[in-house]
Amino acid sequence: MRVAVLGCGYFSQFHRDAWSRLPVEVVAICDRDRARAEAAAVPFPAARAFDDAARALEEARPQLVDIVTPPGTHEELVRLCAARGIPAICQKPLAPDWDTACRIVEAAERAGVPLIVHENFRFMPWFMETARLVEAGAVGEPLDISFRLRPGDGQGPDAYLSRQPYFRTMPRFLVHETIIHLIDVFRMLFGEVAGVFARLRTLNPAITGEDAATVLFAFADPRRQGIVDGNRLVDHPSDDPRMTNGVLLVEGTGGQIRLDGHGRLFTRRHRGEETEHRYDWQARGYGGDCVFRQTEAALRHLRDGAPVPNIARAWLRNMQIEEAIYRSAAEGRFVTV
Numbered sequence: 001m002r003v004a005v006l007g008c009g010y011f012s013q014f015h016r017d018a019w020s021r022l023p024v025e026v027v028a029i030c031d032r033d034r035a036r037a038e039a040a041a042v043p044f045p046a047a048r049a050f051d052d053a054a055r056a057l058e059e060a061r062p063q064l065v066d067i068v069t070p071p072g073t074h075e076e077l078v079r080l081c082a083a084r085g086i087p088a089i090c091q092k093p094l095a096p097d098w099d100t101a102c103r104i105v106e107a108a109e110r111a112g113v114p115l116i117v118h119e120n121f122r123f124m125p126w127f128m129e130t131a132r133l134v135e136a137g138a139v140g141e142p143l144d145i146s147f148r149l150r151p152g153d154g155q156g157p158d159a160y161l162s163r164q165p166y167f168r169t170m171p172r173f174l175v176h177e178t179i180i181h182l183i184d185v186f187r188m189l190f191g192e193v194a195g196v197f198a199r200l201r202t203l204n205p206a207i208t209g210e211d212a213a214t215v216l217f218a219f220a221d222p223r224r225q226g227i228v229d230g231n232r233l234v235d236h237p238s239d240d241p242r243m244t245n246g247v248l249l250v251e252g253t254g255g256q257i258r259l260d261g262h263g264r265l266f267t268r269r270h271r272g273e274e275t276e277h278r279y280d281w282q283a284r285g286y287g288g289d290c291v292f293r294q295t296e297a298a299l300r301h302l303r304d305g306a307p308v309p310n311i312a313r314a315w316l317r318n319m320q321i322e323e324a325i326y327r328s329a330a331e332g333r334f335v336t337v
Contacts, residue, residue: 001303004028004062006053006077007069008036010163011091014286015068015118016040018295028060053077057084064089064302066295068118070166071096078104082111089298091118093176094312098323105312115312116298121181122188122309123293125281126259130250131189133257133277138267140254145190146227147182149174149246152235157206173209174230175200175325178245182228183318188309189250192220193321195336198328203233215325218334236261243287263288 001024005016008031019026026044030053031037037049050056057065057080067077067090074090081088088108094117095101108115121127134142154160160167167173175198187193195218200210211233217226235241238261248259255269263281268274281288294310301308321337328335 001025001299002027002061002063003066004030004056004060004064005040005066005068006030006056007067007073007091008033008040009068009070011286012040012068014291015066015295016043017285018292019066020044021292022296022299024064024299027062028056030056054080057081057086062086064299066118067091075100075104075107078115079107082107082113085111085113087114087116087302089116089118089295090312092180092315094315094319096170096172098319101316101319105316108312114302116301116308117310117312117315118291118294118298119181119184119310119315119318120287120290120294121185123287123290123297124244125279125288125290125293126244126248126263126265127185127188128293129265129277129279129281130248130257130259133265133267134189134250134252138255139250139252139257140270141223142190142250142252143223144225144227144249144251145186146229146249147185147246148236149178149182149228149230149232150234150236150241151178151232151245152241154204154207154211154232156204159204159206168207170207170209172326173207174211174213174232175215175322176209178232179213179215179228179230179325180318180322182230183321184310184315186217186226186228187318190217190219190221190224190226193226193337194218194220194222195334196321196324196328197334198325200326200329203231213325213329238262243283245287 029041030050034051041047041049065088071093197216201212212231250257258266265277300306324335
């Protein structure tokens with residue numbers, strides 16, 4: 001399969017590493033900064049560098065496009081792919097707002113072009129293993145789930161400048177950019193979200209949007225509840241606070257599963273002692289090589305028809321829940337999804 005990668009910003013390095021390990025031919029690397037595209041294309045013998053996305057699609061003729069650019073560019077790029085009948089994988093957030101996200105999905109569907117949202121948190125090995133453990137009955141009946149989001153990268157007047165400077169001007173930041181991942185993870189682990197209650201704060205005056213949030217989740221199963229407590233200014237015990245981004249606790253009638261900041265999982269039976277649950281994973285790239293797992297799953301779906309959870313239409317549910325969170329914070333009340 002011939003692949004084009006659009007965007008050479010900070011996170012694109014993880015996408016390009018994933019493609020370098022998969023049975024594809026990268027034929028185009030595109031970025032508005034031509035020199036950056038040329039440097040990123042060097043490891044790929046068949047890749048040409050472009051500074052114009054339309055030219056890249058016309059001249060390189062990819063069979064799949066990986067869109068790794070800021071949210072405000074996604075509608076134009078997905079439409080370019082749809083007009084040419086090229087399947088695409090698009091980074092999240094899918095769009096800056098709900099209406100644009102719907103237009104993007106509808107444009108791909110009208111063209112009959114597969115569109116997958118690059119939702120990589122659910123492919124982090126600790127979340128995948130937690131899902132397996134919950135399914136196997138490690139906590140009995142699941143009742144409560146909580147995640148303390150603590151990447152510790154948001155302090156000071158230069159916050160995010162060196163890595164992803166567009167973070168600073170996003171009117172919606174922490175929920176839209178980061179907690180959206182955890183919405184997806186919570187749905188994977190505990191089922192559908194039925195409603196939310198949220199409080200949002202902006203702690204760093206150098207940025208526009210919220211950088212702290214507390215969100216209570218009610219699930220379709222009324223016995224279940226979830227909490228995300230997020231704050232980008234503070235960190236947690238870890239060699240790399242952005243690897244797990246925080247700590248997870250899953251509790252049920254039969255015990256607990258706990259994730260620490262080193263990617264380790266611990267289990268405890270009801271009234272028992274906590275022990276480490278060892279599992280295989282690799283500390284490579286971002287988030288335990290989750291970008292590779294997400295990219296591999298998307299490729300299997302497009303090539304072989306294997307199921308993938310984040311087809312764009314299905315992923316919109318995450319953004320619908322995000323909209324409810326912002327509405328809850330604005331109105332100071334519980335919002336049913």
